[in-house]
Amino acid sequence: MQIERTKGYKEIIAWMKKSGNKPFDFQKETWQRYNEGYSGIVNAPTGYGKTFSVFLAIIIQHLNEEKKSRKKGLKLLWITPLRSLAKDIARAMQTALSDLDIDWKVGVRNGDTPVAERQRQQKQMPEILLTTPETLHLLLGQKNHGIYFDQLLCVAVDEWHELIGSKRGVMTELAVSRLKGLRQGLSVWGISATIGNIEEALEVLIPGDIKKTLVFTKEKKKTNIISILPDEIELLPWAGHLGLKMAHTLIPIIEKSNTTLIFTNTRGQSEVWYQVLLNIHPDLAGLIALHHGSIDFELRNWIEDALHDGILKVVICTSSLDLGVDFKPVDTVIQIGSPKGVARFLQRAGRSGHSPYETSNIYFLPTNSLELVEAAALKEAEKRLLIENRVPMLMAFDVLIQYLVTLAVGDGFDDKIIFEEVKKTFAFSEINEEEWKWVMRFITVGGETLGAYEEFNKVSLVDGLWKVTSRKIAMNHRMNIGAIVGAIMIKVKFMSGGYIGMVEEYFASRLNPGDSFTLGGHILEFVMIKEMTVLVRKSKSKKAISPSWNGGRMPLSANLSAVLREKFTEAAYGNSTDVELIKLKPLFEKQQKLSHLPKENELLIEKINTKEGHHLFVYPFEGRLVHEVLASLVAYRLSCISPISFSIAMNDYGFELLSDQPIDITDENVKTILSGEHLIADIQKSINAGEMAKRKFRDIAIIAGLIFQGFKGQKQSNRNIQASAGIFFNVFEQFDNNSLLLRQAYDEVFYQQLEEPRLAAALERIKHSNIVIKELEVFTPFSFPIKVDSLRDNITSEKLETRIQKMKSDMLKV
């Protein structure tokens, strides 16, 4: 049946017309497909009414139903990754419903929902419920949850591209599999921004042989990318230095814009930029704010509201504002330093000029001159829509264990039924009987070894269903449902009271009384740590260190690196029309004169001998993670030829090995040293995979319920049953090394951290490249930033600056 002929469709069109709107083609297509019983994914840019594509499909269905046969109860379950998104979507939906005179309720349920509201929902579910993957799992962990879903027609997963690459995506897959088990014929619809593997994203959300479709928009978002060019190109670029020198160039941009968002890559950088902008333009006081993950939740809410109301002129932020509701007043975005990925850059650009047909404006401020090449690459990638893939997680046993215990905490589960459901999900399609049995033993008897787990009590068989009978275990489990594991953060408060934000415990542990640091735009003096709280007072000092939050350094994505190599090739041929590359000409000429400018089918290796020792620089342009592993691999293979030790440094373009002995790499042996043969075996020997797996294991142990996270900043109430992830890791390695959780930790290291597939692809590419080896006496524009980056780890920043100046003047003399 053509949707246009239905009564419901006509009502919706009439309602839209009243406000001068009409549906986009993709919305009509979604309504039609939904009506035909399809599941699917809607792919549309923000601002085009993605929400209304899926939401109105259900409303049309409702309007088409006979009044008599309408039943109360939950019809549409809406899953969003962010709590803050729920409120605004709910408001928009509720407005539409009351305009259309439909007596449906829209409810929000997440960690912030008050108890009274939860109880109301328990008695009578609203027709539409907005929730998060975690809260949905909590619902599945309730007794008699089946009745909540007995009228359910559709599950919608909003921002699916944000969820798919994480364990929260696996949680979503599992929850959807259960809902499908409870309600035969349930429709599942995802809403996603553009990602490279959108077809795969459809398979992940809606696996199996059922009617499914992808709905695309024809409308394309216009993005205007503007590089801020430095007056003078530094021939020897180094990271982080240039950006601040160009801070004054931002002021005119801010002044002519309505509201500007400034994205930095790390929380530390955002603190620095806040201080710098205020210093050079004090008029911004009161109009500038700082927004990142370590800032007080209330304050962040206030900033978001102020953004809505157009009170703020500038907000400096990190990925904390990548997602979330649209701020209408924002018309300009500035990205400081490389965003490291195409998708992230475009997403940030999209924070300005939200509504359809408006253009998004994004300025790119390089923090070193070489980053200008990245700007050119980003423009190119935007033109060709080379968006990164979001790789779905597979075989996350920790999440599966948590899910099964969740079901056991609720009504209990039948392992045969659930096994079939789990096996049908994308994440666990490869699970075999043995692995399933291991998981079941893990939650029922503790583990493999017979008799080694006496008195183990978690899940047991009661009347044919696997259940948790201990109330204490059930309570602990409910409090720990989720797959977001943070670094250990501690609160920062003024001596006189007043909460400022959070810092990593690691950072706090290195502070001495009297030290100054910045947080939330304040310069603070450290006084002491007391009861898991850092106590501070306002500092009079002008200089302060910025807290380093680990995990700030993102590697360059594979897509962006590929375009970047193209751009360097263009530069090598000297035929580029990109303003960035033209500006960089002196730098490229210097590189060509001193050494060589590699083309796409070439790999450049520079051997540089200095007083310090023998340096080997290699430039695969594959991102720092791949370089880290590659550097260890090359170091290992070289040390097999003759005993030699190295120190290693890397950036997104290349890596360095430094030794006190000459490094034996020649035209003859270089291909063997960079070959992809025995790759896994050699990686295992060259890096400390055990240590890396141990670090990964912390998240796994928390998700699988070995460690209780408790609530942030709160004291642990379960002291007697707390042990660190490191202890568990050692215990399993020593006494139960068949544990699938150990295997998972190693798999995560190999496939996510070391990106083994990407490394193999890089080596394959190198195999077919011409390798150019240059022997030099001085550093080049390419090698210099890596050299400087490696100094940074050991030397304080002031001394660093003078040392770099000295190195530069030495080199320019040559």
Added chain:
Amino acid sequence: MKITIRGEEIILSEKRALYWEREKALVIADVHLGKAAHFRQFGIPVPSSLLAADLERLTSLIAEFQPKQLIVVGDMFHHQNHNTDIETFANWRHSFNGLKIVLVQGNHDRLKPLQYMHMDIELYKPNLSLHPFQFVHEYTGPNENYFSISGHIHPGVLLRGKAKQAIKLPCFAVNENQLVLPAFSLFTGLDVGYCIEECDFYAIGEGTVFKV
């Protein structure tokens, strides 16, 4: 490794214990018996082979030094509840009937007096003084008359190598007033953040004890 403290010969064993020759006393700390079983009761799978490994090490220490007494400086038992691990230990204990076991009570030791009696363990609180040493769970500060031997901290030491390699090892921490024993149980963590003035670390690695 042999060291001399206040004229007394002390052997630091790589099996996380010290032996005081003159008194024929084997001294250990932080055994946390029953911890693994307690975890299991709360749904966290920790194998009992851990306890077996601890008891095996204790047995081999007894065979090596033939001590007259075993002094535990606190936290011998993890929790007040009785469980299978404690039963296993009680059985083990009765196969060493000639051995005197002395426990200087720690913050975790909350079994009922009858339970200690049943396992033939002599209880001291807050400390036990055997000149020149005072055995105590948690160090209370310098004392003119006694050198303190304690536990509680689970001391570890961080060794840093090239290329940002670092490894944490259990250790004995010793200065002129006190010695802190490493935790005996394998099911314990290591603290490297404690502060003991002017102290030497004796780290335990691959079957040896070495001064850091």
